[in-house]
Every structure is written in structure tokens, then in C-alpha cells.
Amino acid sequence: AQKITQTQPGMFVQEKEAVTLDCTYDTSDPSYGLFWYKQPSSGEMIFLIYQGSYDQQNATEGRYSLNFQKARKSANLVISASQLGDSAMYFCAMREPPYSSASKIIFGSGTRLSIRP
Amino acid sequence: NAGVTQTPKFQVLKTGQSMTLQCAQDMNHNSMYWYRQDPGMGLRLIYYSASEGTTDKGEVPNGYNVSRLNKREFSLRLESAAPSQTSVYFCASSPGQGFTGELFFGEGSRLTVL
Numbered sequence: 001a002q003k004i005t006q007t008q009p010g011m012f013v014q015e016k017e018a019v020t021l022d023c024t025y026d027t028s029d030p031s032y033g034l035f036w037y038k039q040p041s042s043g044e045m046i047f048l049i050y051q052g053s054y055d056q057q058n059a060t061e062g063r064y065s066l067n068f069q070k071a072r073k074s075a076n077l078v079i080s081a082s083q084l085g086d087s088a089m090y091f092c093a094m095r096e097p098p099y100s101s102a103s104k105i106i107f108g109s110g111t112r113l114s115i116r117p
Numbered sequence: 118n119a120g121v122t123q124t125p126k127f128q129v130l131k132t133g134q135s136m137t138l139q140c141a142q143d144m145n146h147n148s149m150y151w152y153r154q155d156p157g158m159g160l161r162l163i164y165y166s167a168s169e170g171t172t173d174k175g176e177v178p179n180g181y182n183v184s185r186l187n188k189r190e191f192s193l194r195l196e197s198a199a200p201s202q203t204s205v206y207f208c209a210s211s212p213g214q215g216f217t218g219e220l221f222f223g224e225g226s227r228l229t230v231l
Contacts, residue, residue, distance in 0.1 A: 006159075035219055045207065045222040091159055093220075102148035102167035103211070105220060106176060109159040 002027045004094050006108035013082050014116050020067070021077040021111045023092030033095040033103075034075040036066065039110075040088040048090075051075060079113075087115045119143050123208050123223035130198045130230045138193040138226050140208030148211040149191035150220065151175075151183060153204040160207060166191055198230045 003026040013019045025034065036048040051059045051066045059066045067076040079086055092108040121142045130136055142149065147168050152160040152175075162175030166185040180202060182194045191210075195202055205227050209220040 037219075043205070043225055045209075045220075047219040050219055093160075102150075102165050102173065104162065104165065104173070104175065105150065105211075106162055107152070107160040 002029075002032075002094055002096050002104065002106055004092055004106055004108035006092055006111050008111045009109075010112040010114070012114050012116055015084060016081055018078060018080045019082050019086075019113065021079075021090050021092075021113065023075045023077065023108060025073050025075060025092075025094050027073075027094065027096060029096050031097040034066070034068070035093040035095070035105075036064070036075075036077045037091045037093060037107075038086075038088045039091065045091075049077065082115050084115050084117060087113060089113075121208055121210055121221055121223035123206075123226050125226060126224065127227050128229070130195075130228065132199060132230060134198050135194065135196050136198065136228075137195075138206055138208070138228075139190065140192065140223060141190045142208075142210040142221070143189065144210060144212075144221065145188070146210035146212050146221070147188070149185065150209040150211070151181075151191065151193045152207045152209065153177065153202075154207060154225075155204050163193065163206075195228075198228075200230045202228065203230045204228060 005024045032053045034051045038046040049061045063080045065078045089110045091110045095103045095105045124139045150165040151163040164183040166172045205225045208223040
């Protein structure tokens with residue numbers, strides 16, 4: 001069965017520093033996708049970045065990059081030059097490929113990131 | 118651009134009452150999902166659906182029923198609400214099989230069971 005683990009319940013980072021949020025996963029299927037979402041205090045879910053298991057290069061989206069280490073089954077999110085607006089909950093998620101129905105997509109427990117001015 | 122719309126946004130129930138959370142998407146997506154998020158926790162998958170008329174159990178399906186009557190709508194029903202079902206419920210959609218992109222979320226429905 002698929003499983004997502006985020007081991008950092010909370011983190012404090014100084015503004016403008018880079019931050020790495022950890023995510024490990026477990027699946028027996030060779031084909032899968034990994035996501036990161038941001039949830040600010042307002043509650044909406046904001047998509048940040050996606051990495052497919054067969055993608056050769058690590059995904060990047062602006063200040064966000066995904067450090068994908070397949071052998072270690074980790075998909076850490078790196079935020080460069082953190083900003084006050086980055087303070088939020090961050091969730092890692094995994095999609096297993098569909099067979100005869102929709103992909104099952106599960107989430108980790110999240111990391112609360114707080115940026116200090 | 119409505120995207121994924123959930124109703125109601127807020128609801129208070131007494132133990133044992135029933136209610137249905139409605140979700141509709143206007144993006145012509147095939148797959149739809151219901152998640153619950155307890156305070157300070159991650160999202161847990163309740164049910165999901167690949168297409169009209171098909172549904173699958175997620176991680177925490179007990180106490181819930183779902184219905185996918187058409188491509189646009191996916192409803193979540195609590196037949197006999199319990200305090201343990203106090204949570205924020207999110208509906209989400211995705212284009213479906215073969216698609217590798219993200220989920221599109223509704224704004225959430227906050228349910229309190231007294």
C-alpha cells in the first residue's frame with residue numbers, strides 16, 4: 001500500500017534563507033507521481049510542483065524545486081530565498097497510476113513552515 | 118471560472134443527523150475525490166470516483182456514502198453523523214486516467230457535529 005511520511009511537524013526559518021521540507025514515500029508500483037501543496041491560514045490548497053517517477057530531471061517552478069531521490073524514495077521540497085508569505089502548511093502527496101479506475105492520491109501529515117522576519 | 122464548488126461552506130449537526138455535502142466541477146474532469154482534514158492534520162482520502170457511476174473507497178470510508186450521478190457532481194453523505202466526523206471536507210477533481218498533473222480543490226466545507 002502507498003504511504004507518505006512527513007517527519008517535520010514544524011519548522012522556523014529566517015526570511016531569505018533556503019528551506020528544505022522532507023517527504024518520503026512508499027509504493028510498490030514503478031509508476032507514480034509526487035506533488036507538493038501549500039495551505040495558507042486561509043485554508044485553500046495551492047498546487048506548487050509535480051514530479052513523475054520517470055521524469056529524468058528534478059522539477060522546478062520558480063522558487064520551488066523538488067529534490068527527487070528515487071532510490072531513497074524521497075521527494076523533498078526546496079524553497080529558495082524564503083519570504084514571509086511562505087508561512088503555511090505544506091503537504092506532500094502521491095498518486096499511484098490508474099488501472100481500471102481513478103488514481104488514488106494520498107497526502108502526508110504536513111509541515112507547518114514559519115518564516116521569521 | 119468556478120472550478121470546483123462545494124456546498125454548504127459551513128454546517129452544524131447534532132449527533133445522529135444526516136446530511137449531504139455537494140460538489141460540482143465545471144472543468145469536464147473525469148476523476149473526483151473527497152478528503153477530510155482534521156485540525157492540524159493532513160488530508161485523508163474518503164472516497165474517489167473515476168467516472169459517472171463508479172466509486173472507490175479511500176483511506177477512511179467508514180460512516181460515509183458517496184454518489185457520482187453524472188460527470189460534474191460528486192456528493193458525500195453522512196447518514197448518522199458522529200462527533201468524530203467533525204472536520205473540514207475538501208472535494209477535488211482531476212482530468213483522470215493518464216493525466217499526471219495536480220488535483221483541483223474546492224474551498225472546503227467545515228462540518229461540526231455536536
